[in-house]
Amino acid sequence: MNFDDxxxxxxxxxxxREWLEDNNPKLPASSTDDDxxxxxxxxxxxxxxxxxxxxxxxxxxxxxxxxxxFDVMVDEELATAGAPPRPxxxxxxxxILEHGSVEAQRRFLPGIVNGRxxxxxxxxxxxxxxxxxxxxxxxxxxGDEYILTGHKIWTSYSDxxxxxxxxxxxxxEVAKHKGISAFAVPMHQPEIEQRTLPMINGITKExxxxxxxxxxxxxANMIGEPGEGWSLAMTVVSHExxxxxxxxxxxxxxxxxxxxxxxxxxxSRYGAEQIRDLGWAIVExxxxxxxxxxxLSERLDGVTHGPEGSIDKLLMTSTExxxxxxxxxxxxxxxADDDTWLKVYLYGRAQSVMGGTSQIQRNLVAERILLxxxx
Amino acid sequence: xxxxxxxxxxxxxxxxxxxxxxxxxxxxxxxxxxxxREKLEAAIVxxxxxxxxxxxxxxxxxxxxxESAIVAExxxxxxxDAPFLGPTxxxxxxxxxxxxxxxxxxxxxxxxxLSELAVAADGVVADGVVAxxxxxxxxxxxxxxxxxxxxxxxxxLASLEVGVDLTRPCAVVDSASAAVExxxxxxxxxxxxxxxxxxxGLALTCADLVxxxxxxxxxxxxxxxxxxxxxxxxxxxxxxQHLLADALVLMEGSxxxxxxxxxxxxxxxxxxxxxxxxxxxxxxxxxxxxxxxxSIQVHGGVGNTWECLAxxxxxxxxxxxxxxxxxxxNLGRVLTHHGIGGSNEFR
Numbered sequence: 047m048n049f050d051d052x053x054x055x056x057x058x059x060x061x062x063r064e065w066l067e068d069n070n071p072k073l074p075a076s077s078t079d080d081d082x083x084x085x086x087x088x089x090x091x092x093x094x095x096x097x098x099x100x101x102x103x104x105x106x107x108x109x110x111x112x113x114x115x116f117d118v119m120v121d122e123e124l125a126t127a128g129a130p131p132r133p134x135x136x137x138x139x140x141x142i143l144e145h146g147s148v149e150a151q152r153r154f155l156p157g158i159v160n161g162r163x164x165x166x167x168x169x170x171x172x173x174x175x176x177x178x179x180x181x182x183x184x185x186x187x188x189g190d191e192y193i194l195t196g197h198k199i200w201t202s203y204s205d206x207x208x209x210x211x212x213x214x215x216x217x218x219e220v221a222k223h224k225g226i227s228a229f230a231v232p233m234h235q236p237e238i239e240q241r242t243l244p245m246i247n248g249i250t251k252e253x254x255x256x257x258x259x260x261x262x263x264x265x266a267n268m269i270g271e272p273g274e275g276w277s278l279a280m281t282v283v284s285h286e287x288x289x290x291x292x293x294x295x296x297x298x299x300x301x302x303x304x305x306x307x308x309x310x311x312x313x314s315r316y317g318a319e320q321i322r323d324l325g326w327a328i329v330e331x332x333x334x335x336x337x338x339x340x341x342l343s344e345r346l347d348g349v350t351h352g353p354e355g356s357i358d359k360l361l362m363t364s365t366e367x368x369x370x371x372x373x374x375x376x377x378x379x380x381x382a383d384d385d386t387w388l389k390v391y392l393y394g395r396a397q398s399v400m401g402g403t404s405q406i407q408r409n410l411v412a413e414r415i416l417l418x419x420x421x
Numbered sequence: 422x423x424x425x426x427x428x429x430x431x432x433x434x435x436x437x438x439x440x441x442x443x444x445x446x447x448x449x450x451x452x453x454x455x456x457x458r459e460k461l462e463a464a465i466v467x468x469x470x471x472x473x474x475x476x477x478x479x480x481x482x483x484x485x486x487x488e489s490a491i492v493a494e495x496x497x498x499x500x501x502d503a504p505f506l507g508p509t510x511x512x513x514x515x516x517x518x519x520x521x522x523x524x525x526x527x528x529x530x531x532x533x534x535l536s537e538l539a540v541a542a543d544g545v546v547a548d549g550v551v552a553x554x555x556x557x558x559x560x561x562x563x564x565x566x567x568x569x570x571x572x573x574x575x576x577x578l579a580s581l582e583v584g585v586d587l588t589r590p591c592a593v594v595d596s597a598s599a600a601v602e603x604x605x606x607x608x609x610x611x612x613x614x615x616x617x618x619x620x621x622g623l624a625l626t627c628a629d630l631v632x633x634x635x636x637x638x639x640x641x642x643x644x645x646x647x648x649x650x651x652x653x654x655x656x657x658x659x660x661x662q663h664l665l666a667d668a669l670v671l672m673e674g675s676x677x678x679x680x681x682x683x684x685x686x687x688x689x690x691x692x693x694x695x696x697x698x699x700x701x702x703x704x705x706x707x708x709x710x711x712x713x714x715x716s717i718q719v720h721g722g723v724g725n726t727w728e729c730l731a732x733x734x735x736x737x738x739x740x741x742x743x744x745x746x747x748x749x750x751n752l753g754r755v756l757t758h759h760g761i762g763g764s765n766e767f768r
Contacts, residue, residue: 047424047487047684055422115422310760321762325752328759329700337677343424360670405659411669412662416642419657 049339051119058112059119065096066127073130075301076252077393078386082130083251087206090133090161099132100159103139107155114290114342121296122335128300132293138165138211140291141282145228145270154209154230166207168198168231168256169279175200176406178213179222179276183258185214185229190265192216192229194237194258200400204240204254207233211282212258213275226275230267237261247392284352286401287359290338294362298331298369301390305369305376320375327372334365353414356407363397363404370394424680426491434491440464441499449728452502452587462503462557471505474513474621475522482516486621486686490628490679497632497741498639500733502588504528506629506744507554510622511562514573517614519607528552530561530576530594536746538615539563541574541600548596552578553744555592565600570609574600586740587733616691619745623698624686626741627679630709633741634672637734641665641716648721661719668715671708678704692758699746699754706742706751713738 051059071089076082093099094108101116103109120132139158142151157163174181183196194214204210210231217225233240237260243253270278285291305324309316316324341358370391377387398404412418426434444461446452465471470492473484489509496505507528514529515522530539533549540546541563552561561578564571577598581590610618642665645656655661682701685694713735717724724731746754756762 047426047430047680048688049422049424049681049684050688051422118422306759306761313761321756322752324761325703325756328755329703329752332700333674333678333704336681337674339422339424340677340680343422346423346425357670357673360666361674364670364674405663408663408666409659411666412656412659416638416656416662416665416669417646418642418662418665419646419654421657421659421662 055115055119058116059123062096062098062120062123063127065098066123066129069096070127070129072128075386075390076131076297077301078247078249078389080249080251083203083206083249086130086133087161087164089130093132094160099161100139103155103159104143107139107143107151108159114345115339117290117293118295118335118338118342121290121293121338122299124293125296125299125303128303131297131300133161134292134294135165136291137282137285137288138167140285141211141228141278142269144281145274145278147270150230150267150269163208164203164206165209165211166201166204166233166254166256167282168201168204168210168212169282170200171197172199176403178279179226181213181215181226183212183214184218185212185216185227185263187216187265192263192265192268194229194231194261194263196258197255198258199243199255201254201256202252202400204233204256205242205251207240209233210256211269212263213279216272216275220273223276224273226279227272228269228275228278229263230269231258231261231263235261245393246395247389249389249393283402284355287355287362287407288341289334289358289362290342292362294366295331295335295338298327298334298365301369301373302327302331305372305387309376316376323372323375327369330365330368334361337361353410356402356410357415359401359407360404360411366394366397424684426487430487430491433488434495436468437470437492437495438499440468441495441501445496445499445501446588446730446733449587449730449733452733458502461501465501465503465505471508472512472522474509474516476516476519480516480519482513482687485688486624486683487680489621490624490683493625493628494632494635494679497629497737498636499632500588500636500730500737502556504554504556504558504589506589506622506625507552507558507561509625510618513618513621514562514610515603517618518573518603518610520573520603520605525560526558527575528555528558528561528578528592530563531744535743536750537619540571541565541576544574544600546576546594546600550594552592552594553740554589555581556590558592561592561594562603563600564610564615565602568609570611571615572606572609573603575603576600584740586737588737589740613691616695617686620682620691620694620698621686622745623695623702623751624679624682626744627675627682627698627701627705629741630705630738631672631675631679633734633738634668634675634709634712637713637716637731638665638668638672640730640734641668641719644723645719655719664715664719668712671712675701675705675708696755696758699751699758702746703748703751703755706747709738709742710735 073082100109101112185192216227239257373387374391474482510529511527539550560575577595578592579595678701682698685697716731
């Protein structure tokens with residue numbers, strides 16, 4: 047057991063540190079500011095071109111085929127340098143890698159990985175949230191094209207997206223889980239309308255909804271076989287639950303570092319309760335980082351993700367909301383205060399909903415890991 | 422970075438697990454089964470686990486903090502009622518001052534708050550000091566200031582007092598006995614040594630707590646699957662499922678921090694090792710109390726009776742929580758490590 051860097055890891059870390067000295071765009075936090083979202087495309091491309099994004103994916107799709115632990119180092123160093131976190135889209139890559147044909151992988155994955163093509167995920171609908179299999183968006187085959195009609199919601203990054211990975215019903219005669227297929231749909235067409243959804247902290251560029259009114263997608267853009275959409279969706283959301291896919295351990299580390307610096311600069315302004323809240327944020331952010339180290343080391347044995355992703359999601363949620371609590375506690379709500387920390391707190395409420403609510407995660411932990419009787 | 426257990430470490434875990442599953446208490450009434458307890462004691466003596474922190478060549482311990490933590494975790498899971506923490510911490514003190522290993526059963530004596538090692542000024546310890554994990558021990562180690570460090574002294578122990586933890590009784594110190602310097606100490610204990618020793622103690626209590634949590638979750642999940650109400654197992658109700666799911670999540674987070682703390686004992690500088698251990702302890706202590714309380718709740722009325730093992734888990738956790746500081750003291754240590762405040766207001 048060794049938490050230290052191997053010589054290769056140490057060399058990678060030094061290269062990254064040197065690169066960051068000249069290439070840190072110093073964007074504001076993703077959770078507080080539209081300027082982050084406006085700058086994310088350029089940041090993703092720059093990080094990729096520097097050799098520090100997608101390092102653990104296969105070379106054929108633009109990765110470097112390095113072990114998963116390299117992502118942990120990237121997260122740590124970005125946080126230490128005060129750089130923006132790693133863009134969160136690994137779950138889409140994993141879904142297409144596992145379910146897409148070789149042609150689909152070659153066509154779509156390099157663009158996702160190198161950041162030249164932007165993607166969003168069209169899964170949830172107004173009447174299909176936790177019960178995702180109840181989705182009603184339809185895809186009907188006309189010649190060599192499918193015609194899409196439906197309404198997707200909570201669609202992160204949709205305003206900047208070139209492509210959307212859409213789940214749609216292609217067969218309404220079979221059981222609800224079995225009639226769903228997945229498509230790579232080009233967003234730039236008149237039959238698609240994107241609307242932004244302002245979040246509770248005022249951010250407008252992350253969240254959105256997408257309306258399909260006779261949008262077209264080539265039949266060749268189906269990812270996986272007809273009816274394989276549910277299985278693909280489960281692959282995607284299970285990866286979306288993993289903090290290492292999202293780079294969030296680094297995001298929390300940076301927020302905590304900024305909070306610690308603020309308190310350390312003028313400690314007399316803060317009372318025991320505020321300091322205690324900050325203490326928990328330090329402890330939980332560290333916990334999540336160490337938990338990710340443990341999970342990624344398990345991968346070296348060839349252990350792939352399973353229902354344990356739900357445990358990781360619940361730990362990530364606890365960390366996000368503990369950091370959010372410290373942000374609220376230290377930052378305060380006075381109109382005289384800068385509202386950055388208030389926005390961090392408010393943004394954190396989404397973590398127990400997105401990627402499957404905490405209640406759904408607990409159901410999965412209880413039934414698939416603790417093996418309690420089905421409810 | 423590769424934080425998997427090695428094949429040897431996995432084998433160690435397996436052998437501790439076999440011993441404790443065979444000879445540990447499986448029911449509250451078995452805590453009074455002397456024959457069983459003596460067999461467990463004999464198996465642990467034969468295993469050499471208590472000597473893992475004794476000196477090998479050039480003062481290094483026979484095994485790292487990780488191996489000791491593996492033993493502590495499995496013993497905690499099985500509620501082992503034979504000493505491990507006390508003798509291990511005593512062996513570590515002797516190692517740090519280059520003293521020969523003890524020939525008799527020995528433990529350590531903590532201040533009345535349990536938050537630090539007791540200090541004997543002028544050869545006398547204060548009233549109320551506590552020898553932890555003291556079953557079978559004749560003496561306990563404390564510190565005496567000398568020069569710019571400490572020497573290790575031994576005091577005789579009086580009667581055992583069961584206290585909160587039914588598996589690891591404490592002992593009071595014989596007030597008539599003088600503190601006697603442990604022989605052949607070739608160096609003083611520095612503040613850095615005390616920090617490293619404290620880091621080991623915290624890492625081992627974290628491991629014990631992770632083990633206790635695993636035991637409590639196993640017990641209560643089993644109960645929830647078999648106990649029926651409304652013609653269904655209570656474990657099929659989401660209200661109960663979510664309690665147990667939260668318990669498992671807390672245990673897994675604890676396991677990740679405890680493992681790092683155990684590695685840090687020998688791999689990092691003393692202050693860094695102590696910082697890592699303090700964060701881990703704050704997390705594990707809060708988690709263990711919650712998990713053990715959940716186990717009692719899931720057991721319903723049964724969980725509130727003496728004969729249910731659920732309170733044995735909770736009681737053991739309450740003691741491990743306080744040894745070398747619980748949530749408040751260790752949050753304070755974490756904050757101090759990050760340059761914020763003194764630790765006192767969180768005691």
